[in-house]
Amino acid sequence: MINIGIMGLGTVGTGVVELLENNRHVIAQRLGEEVNVKKILVRDLSKKRTPYAEGKLTLSADDILEDAEIDVVVELMGGEEPAKSYIKKALQNKKHVVTANKEVISKHGKELFELAEKSGVSLLFEASVGGGIPIIRPMKQCLAANRILKISGILNGTTNYILTQMQEKERNFEEALREAQRLGYAESDPSDDIKGFDAARKLAIISSIAFNTRITPDKVYVEGIERIELEDIKYAGELGYIIKLVASARKVGEREIEAIVAPVMLKQNHPLSAVRDVYNAILVEGDAVGKVMFFGQGAGKMPTASAVVADIMDAAREGRRRIYCTCYDELKVIDVGSSTSRFYIRLKAKDKPGVLSKISGAFGRNDISLHMVIQKDVKGDVAEIVMVTHQVPFRNLQKALDEIKDLQDVENVANVVRVEEAASDGVHGNHQ
Amino acid sequence: MINIGIMGLGTVGTGVVELLENNRHVIAQRLGEEVNVKKILVRDLSKKRTPYAEGKLTLSADDILEDAEIDVVVELMGGEEPAKSYIKKALQNKKHVVTANKEVISKHGKELFELAEKSGVSLLFEASVGGGIPIIRPMKQCLAANRILKISGILNGTTNYILTQMQEKERNFEEALREAQRLGYAESDPSDDIKGFDAARKLAIISSIAFNTRITPDKVYVEGIERIELEDIKYAGELGYIIKLVASARKVGEREIEAIVAPVMLKQNHPLSAVRDVYNAILVEGDAVGKVMFFGQGAGKMPTASAVVADIMDAAREGRRRIYCTCYDELKVIDVGSSTSRFYIRLKAKDKPGVLSKISGAFGRNDISLHMVIQKDVKGDVAEIVMVTHQVPFRNLQKALDEIKDLQDVENVANVVRVEEAASDGVHGNHQ
Numbered sequence: 135m136i137n138i139g140i141m142g143l144g145t146v147g148t149g150v151v152e153l154l155e156n157n158r159h160v161i162a163q164r165l166g167e168e169v170n171v172k173k174i175l176v177r178d179l180s181k182k183r184t185p186y187a188e189g190k191l192t193l194s195a196d197d198i199l200e201d202a203e204i205d206v207v208v209e210l211m212g213g214e215e216p217a218k219s220y221i222k223k224a225l226q227n228k229k230h231v232v233t234a235n236k237e238v239i240s241k242h243g244k245e246l247f248e249l250a251e252k253s254g255v256s257l258l259f260e261a262s263v264g265g266g267i268p269i270i271r272p273m274k275q276c277l278a279a280n281r282i283l284k285i286s287g288i289l290n291g292t293t294n295y296i297l298t299q300m301q302e303k304e305r306n307f308e309e310a311l312r313e314a315q316r317l318g319y320a321e322s323d324p325s326d327d328i329k330g331f332d333a334a335r336k337l338a339i340i341s342s343i344a345f346n347t348r349i350t351p352d353k354v355y356v357e358g359i360e361r362i363e364l365e366d367i368k369y370a371g372e373l374g375y376i377i378k379l380v381a382s383a384r385k386v387g388e389r390e391i392e393a394i395v396a397p398v399m400l401k402q403n404h405p406l407s408a409v410r411d412v413y414n415a416i417l418v419e420g421d422a423v424g425k426v427m428f429f430g431q432g433a434g435k436m437p438t439a440s441a442v443v444a445d446i447m448d449a450a451r452e453g454r455r456r457i458y459c460t461c462y463d464e465l466k467v468i469d470v471g472s473s474t475s476r477f478y479i480r481l482k483a484k485d486k487p488g489v490l491s492k493i494s495g496a497f498g499r500n501d502i503s504l505h506m507v508i509q510k511d512v513k514g515d516v517a518e519i520v521m522v523t524h525q526v527p528f529r530n531l532q533k534a535l536d537e538i539k540d541l542q543d544v545e546n547v548a549n550v551v552r553v554e555e556a557a558s559d560g561v562h563g564n565h566q
Numbered sequence: 567m568i569n570i571g572i573m574g575l576g577t578v579g580t581g582v583v584e585l586l587e588n589n590r591h592v593i594a595q596r597l598g599e600e601v602n603v604k605k606i607l608v609r610d611l612s613k614k615r616t617p618y619a620e621g622k623l624t625l626s627a628d629d630i631l632e633d634a635e636i637d638v639v640v641e642l643m644g645g646e647e648p649a650k651s652y653i654k655k656a657l658q659n660k661k662h663v664v665t666a667n668k669e670v671i672s673k674h675g676k677e678l679f680e681l682a683e684k685s686g687v688s689l690l691f692e693a694s695v696g697g698g699i700p701i702i703r704p705m706k707q708c709l710a711a712n713r714i715l716k717i718s719g720i721l722n723g724t725t726n727y728i729l730t731q732m733q734e735k736e737r738n739f740e741e742a743l744r745e746a747q748r749l750g751y752a753e754s755d756p757s758d759d760i761k762g763f764d765a766a767r768k769l770a771i772i773s774s775i776a777f778n779t780r781i782t783p784d785k786v787y788v789e790g791i792e793r794i795e796l797e798d799i800k801y802a803g804e805l806g807y808i809i810k811l812v813a814s815a816r817k818v819g820e821r822e823i824e825a826i827v828a829p830v831m832l833k834q835n836h837p838l839s840a841v842r843d844v845y846n847a848i849l850v851e852g853d854a855v856g857k858v859m860f861f862g863q864g865a866g867k868m869p870t871a872s873a874v875v876a877d878i879m880d881a882a883r884e885g886r887r888r889i890y891c892t893c894y895d896e897l898k899v900i901d902v903g904s905s906t907s908r909f910y911i912r913l914k915a916k917d918k919p920g921v922l923s924k925i926s927g928a929f930g931r932n933d934i935s936l937h938m939v940i941q942k943d944v945k946g947d948v949a950e951i952v953m954v955t956h957q958v959p960f961r962n963l964q965k966a967l968d969e970i971k972d973l974q975d976v977e978n979v980a981n982v983v984r985v986e987e988a989a990s991d992g993v994h995g996n997h998q
Contacts, residue, residue, distance in 0.1 A: 277700065
């Protein structure tokens with residue numbers, strides 16, 4: 135029998151307790167032994183809890199961390215402290231640790247994995263990225279023979295839900311966000327999701343694994359979806375694209391990586407374009423396996439519990455030879471200014487002769503050639519102009535836009551969105 | 567250092583040797599030790615081989631099976647014998663075995679897993695289903711806390727390529743098959759793929775894992791794509807569907823399973839509809855995780871080598887507690903006559919008053935209600951009639967069709983294809 139201590143009894147903690155109870159038989163059969171929840175750490179004994187937690191609650195972390203009978207500590211509190219300190223102590227006390235904490239893993243992974251290795255125990259974190267979708271273990275084990283060339287994904291359900299609502303129901307951003315909050319897909323303060331920080335933490339974790347180098351969230355260039363408006367969604371549709379918040383990392387040189395979270399216009403037949411609503415997906419490109427994609431529910435009580443319990447079973451099962459941190463390399467994350475992309479720009483300018491020429495001039499001076507220009511929607515004497523560039527470095531675009539914003543006849547640059555090259559392999563849709 | 571013996575140096579064997587050499591450094595870094603190919607079993611020493619094989623070739627299986635230095639035997643010969651006997655001997659000699667052999671695993675898994683467990687070694691077979699796509703390990707480990715409700719997939723690249731060609735390029739079956747053969751996606755004798763047997767073996771393997779019960783290929787109901795014609799593809803498109811060869815298994819009762827490989831019309835926004843060309847995908851529905859899908863190249867030299875080498879690394883890495891066969895249950899695979907589905911029927915009948923009434927009568931007598939009837943394409947006095955039923959047991963349909971075939975005015979029943987209920991979750995496309 136395996137004894138576990140659960141730290142935190144929020145949504146995911148409750149899901150884990152319920153899953154261990156409801157699927158007790160199946161789990162015991164597959165593992166070859168029972169999993170017993172011995173203690174559960176909470177902060178408030180008076181709160182109403184799942185009946186399965188009865189008799190196991192404690193307010194004292196040491197009741198778990200210092201109990202010699204407890205083999206696996208399951209950290210589901212979230213947040214940086216005291217979660218990080220508890221994880222450290224558990225590892226020091228030679229207990230396996232299973233966590234869903236993307237903040238702690240993405241920022242302090244190096245230190246904690248070294249500690250786990252020294253103690254000869256497992257530190258497992260499948261639930262920290264992509265909820266229930268198997269990602270970490272497939273990447274670390276199943277794709278272990280590949281050099282990873284690129285990973286890109288939709289890693290945040292809140293923003294994907296909002297963009298889907300805007301796309302399919304033509305709701306504007308605020309309405310879509312309110313709907314997400316109503317359904318529990320967004321927090322009352324949704325900035326972590328909306329601004330892309332949640333996706334950035336997850337990208338830091340999976341790109342560290344993919345490229346065997348330590349990438350922390352501060353190294354990731356982050357843009358959220360706050361500026362996406364219905365007009366952008368519509369123009370994207372007209373041009374054959376769908377806007378997604380894409381987290382991607384890829385090798386751009388022998389020892390250089392690009393890591394970016396930003397809204398991207400994807401061709402309608404891109405594998406990620408088919409991922410809608412709260413679903414997440416990660417597309418991995420390996421030099422042997424080619425393109426592989428994992429898709430499923432990136433968050434939610436039971437999907438996340440599914441990943442946590444699978445890790446508990448692995449911790450119970452793993453023998454002496456574990457997979458430790460494989461961040462043996464030290465690659466450089468390039469400055470985002472050097473990253474190249476195609477860009478969509480939507481701006482408002484006075485509908486006068488010569489305006490387009492001045493705008494194009496700014497692009498030309500910065501070595502940016504234009505793929506397409508559409509002038510639309512003249513309201514009064516103000517026209518909306520939409521442009522798509524060819525592949526250019528981001529810093530060139532930023533310089534061109536600085537010049538354009540200064541032009542007298544330009545009212546504002548309403549939005550700038552990256553445009554992905556078409557990746558039509560493997561997916562039906564608009565035919566190439 | 568891990569010493570391995572490779573049995574068979576065909577396409578996949580060559581891919582494995584090349585991958586171990588080309589990604590030698592990455593593999594050693596991640597595994598923590600080197601993988602050395604000590605011996606390679608071939609049948610013909612005179613054949614031209616990859617230079618990496620030099621000095622390692624042998625005609626004698628015992629050079630590998632009886633070599634105490636060899637830790638892992640990699641069986642890549644294919645076919646039932648002598649592969650099965652070699653695997654048995656390797657396991658008896660307490661060597662780990664990695665294989666891509668779906669025939670041996672699907673038919674003789676029970677015996678071989680018991681032997682592996684008795685010897686305390688691993689028998690790994692990720693490459694036997696879905697080429698490089700991580701499927702086996704995610705199902706056995708990452709989804710281990712779930713009761714699986716259903717699995718469905720596109721498991722054969724040859725047939726998916728053919729159907730995609732028919733769909734997108736409007737090639738007829740014979741042309742599409744010739745193109746597949748020209749590109750190396752189909753064998754000169756393609757029956758194993760076309761008739762669905764390859765998909766059936768793979769379904770047997772993954773449904774055994776999903777439902778913890780031994781399912782052998784003979785228990786799977788199999789229909790191939792030989793009867794699919796362009797007309798069916800076109801009607802499907804008109805009705806908002808795409809035809810795929812779907813392998814699926816699901817719980818239909820407490821202790822009963824349905825296991826079927828057959829062409830199915832999927833709604834255009836079904837996650838599997840987006841899987842085109844030679845790509846494969848498996849959609850798994852777990853009671854905690856919900857829907858999860860794995861997508862990638864189901865075959866091919868390097869994708870398959872990717873899976874084989876990952877298994878070699880796992881065999882090297884796995885400690886004492888392995889995941890053995892988890893087929894502890896004994897569920898019953900129901901007779902396909904009891905399986906229910908919607909059905910599309912295309913038939914040719916004389917364009918006369920009363921014919922439709924007789925045809926409908928046959929359906930009515932067998933408790934089949936019709937969802938839709940289209941009469942088209944009258945050539946001379948022969949009309950093509952397309953019908954879609956509501957959800958009915960297969961045996962009722964078979965009885966109705968037997969009666970219909972006997973009707974004087976019915977020329978022939980050109981085709982019958984299952985129609986899947988729409989699963990619009992998670993995928994863009996036609997909106998519900």
